[in-house]
Amino acid sequence: MSQYEVTFAGFGGQGIMTAGQLLAYAGIHEGKQVVWIPSYGPEMRGGTAYCTVVVSDSRIGSPIINTPLGLVVFNRPSLEKFAPRVKPGGTIIVNSSLIDITSNRNDVAEILVPANDIAIKAGNVKTVNMIMLGAFVGATEVVSYNTLIELVKEKMGKKKDLLEMNLQVVDEGYHFAKSALRAKVKA
Amino acid sequence: MTRILMKGNEAIAEAAIRAGGVHYFAYPITPQSEVGEYLAKRLPEVGGVFVQxxxxxxxxxxxxxxxxTGKRVFTSSSSPGVSLMQEAISYMAGAQLPVVIINIMRGGPGLGGILPAQSDYFQSTKGGGHGDYRLLVLAPASVQEAVDLTMLGFHLADKYRNPVLVIGDGMIGQMMEPVEFPDKYDEPALPAKDWAITGAKGRKPLITKSLFLDPYALEQNNIVIHAKYEQMKANEIRFELYKVSAKNRMLIVSYGTMARICQTVIDDLEREGVSIGLLRPISLWPFPEMQIRTEAAKPNIERVLTVEMSMGQMVEDVDKAVQGKKPVDFFGRTGGIVPAPEEVRERILKLLDGKMAK
Amino acid sequence: MNEVKDSATTITFARPQAFSDMVTHYCPGCTHGIIHRLVAETIDELNIRERTVGVAPVGCSVLIYNYFNVDFLESPHGRAPALATGLKRVSPELIVFTYQGDGDLASIGLSEIVHAANRGEKFTTIFVNNAIYGMTGGQMAPTTMPGQVTSTSPYGRNVEEAGWPMRICELLSTLRTPGYIERVAVHTPQNIVRTKKAIRTAFQNQIDRRCFSLIEVLSTCPTNWGLTPCEATNWVQTNMSPYYPLGVFKKPEPRIEV
Known part of the structure; x- marks a missing residue:
């Protein structure tokens, strides 16, 4: 039985929920079981928005995940809150444009992605969530690169300019994470 | 059929439409407002009725x-709203009318909170309103099951001419899961609705009422509706067994999303060599009392644990089912706090160690 | 009753078809019987008996469904406008009326009637105001007159404490939604004729799918007022009608496209 859980967390408006939903859709594309669950618990207080996605080869039990394997954090309060809970051996994707600290954990793979900088360079700061999602998939391969690209085309194909930008930043995030991981392995 | 990702609240709304439930009356309340928002858009498309x-x-x-009128009608609400509906629910049970009520439960008592809870078990299964009546109560554990049970709910409401309650905790409403809708809703044939109010054309006038001032007439009405409840007990008990085997040391009884959390715990403990089985009631009323009794009586079962998002409500029925043959324990959290798998696991291990024996 | 069979006899006054042949349970001198009959005559005249559905209240007229030859629903106390809304929305071809007393409509069911009127639900309400709770034995109602002695206002209604009697027609006629609102009485033959006309207008509005209609009928309760039937009709004239003026309060405006 193979199951992956990941929490996306940040401020409201950073596209957290959408990123999580896209991953869930990608899981469905690959014939997997998925659950997407939004901020729903006492932790909702305090202004951070988060959602958790479970992707599994078999029937999913608890939709509530307190200790995920993956964490994608868009702001500092989210890192402070969720990083200690990530399972050993897990992965943390940090938006280093907005977060000037790290988790201080040496039992996880932590990848610093300057997502806001990449987004601004690409021309739209709203694409931060797509960069982070691309990076997460690049680091974990929970779903394949091709599935992710197909899904972005399907869900965001209405406006051609926007689609091309999204495809570009997803690809950038994906490869950024891949090379960061390679660098870690070498080091 | 394709699998689409849908939020529980929206999936329930769509399921109702697929089952012909196109007449919806409601008042907004968190955490189920998306049901009404979805229907406000969808019902005009299918020629239905939406009234806020x-x-x-x-x-x-x-x-x-x-x-x-005999048409399929329904509402959705959350705990405090369902309290306000108890008047009409009692009348509809007395007048033998079919209706589907969705309760996406939140924490109480009082205004409580908006987070998930299972604190309306008593209200749902023990009356809620005044008088001698029962509701058929269905409790889904996933978005797909919420779809299936909502559709089934309309059928059962018609079959028994009785209100049906579908209860889910807030998570069922808020989480997204893949769902499939049947292309066509197939249901067994139902008796003709010769009781429906349509105007007294070519027949004697019909009176839909629950008032019987003559005590013998009132008792007779209660006997008639009670006979239906007996039929429901014979035909409509639904439950699921998960990893129930002769190796089990403990039987867990849990429903809704809480049962899925228990399922995760059972999987984890199985890997460590501790065998636990789960009985998940799907119909809360009629309650799978005999099935729990049978499973609990098996010699390998040391204890029975009921896990709920409440201070302990269903546990009273489990206790009654087990009849004192095995110790019945309870674990629950309330206020909107969902017990984590780790907490449940810890409780199980302590109980099996005998540290917390009653 | 002795039946007189005579070929020379022509029937000039018959039981309306919309009536069943039950004897009502109302007290001597109560005007519910008159109002019931006016509704039944109207149903006959408009030829709508086979598609009319009544909604019975809780109060003295709780058993109204026994007296009519039409389909009926029996409502929880005060909720008749909500039941009528449900009925009319899912089966708009039906002609739906609620028949409600002042405790039912103006007290426990105030919210339901105001919102049904404000949504412009296309049904008809017959609102019988006799300034008291009759069925439960003569308690103070929202419509009880200032100083009026009832079993729960033994020193007379104190408006400092209980407020002034509620004028439902005036209240509902402030709503912007089009509707037909009229107050009538049945304490004299002339008024009975006017009431018949008002009830007929209210049902016609519904047949035309025009608007919500409410006809308030000032009624009597000799039993709980402690008066003879004749004294009771005088009491309507001298005490009630000055405070509850008769007339049309609201008419549907010509349709305005918004």
């Missing part, structure tokens, strides 16, 4: 009026 009422008191009574 002034209160849940009015909602219940609009359902009463609408259900008397």
């Amino acid at each position: 009422a002034e209160s849940e008191v009015a909602v219940g009574n609009m359902l009463f009026g609408a259900a008397s």
